[in-house]
Amino acid sequence: xxxxxxxxxxxxxxxxxxxxxxxxxxxxxxxxxxxxxxxxxxxxxxxxxxxxxxxxxxxxxxxxxxxxxxxxxxxxxxxxxxxxxxxxxxxx
Numbered sequence: 001x002x003x004x005x006x007x008x009x010x011x012x013x014x015x016x017x018x019x020x021x022x023x024x025x026x027x028x029x030x031x032x033x034x035x036x037x038x039x040x041x042x043x044x045x046x047x048x049x050x051x052x053x054x055x056x057x058x059x060x061x062x063x064x065x066x067x068x069x070x071x072x073x074x075x076x077x078x079x080x081x082x083x084x085x086x087x088x089x090x091x092x
Contacts, residue, residue, distance in 0.1 A: 001029040001060060001074075007050030011085075012043045019085050021047060030078050033060045042085070 008023040019042060022028065028044055036057075055063075064071040 001027055001033050001055045002044075002052040003027045003055070005051040005053055008047040009050055010045045010047050012045060013085065013089065014040070014042065015089075017089055019088050020081075027077070030074050033057055034075065034078055 004022065004024050004026050006024060008021055009028065010021050011019040011028065013019055031041055033055075
């Protein structure tokens with residue numbers, strides 16, 4: 001998972017549809033940690049110069065073991081994004 005420290009990125013669906021633009025303080029890549037072995041649902045393209053902090057699967061699992069509420073928050077973010085993405089795709 002990646003946390004944006006500086007800059008903005010675009011989230012693009014596998015069909016090439018622009019789903020969102022996110023910036024500082026936001027994260028992406030959580031689906032890969034939550035659903036191991038899943039097919040990538042979107043790509044990320046830098047809109048500006050970007051600096052990110054990276055959280056590995058190992059670190060994610062350690063943090064979730066220590067702070068179960070962290071995983072709940074990430075799950076909520078992932079579910080919200082999935083709904084927003086479906087709405088965006090339907091609107092096009």
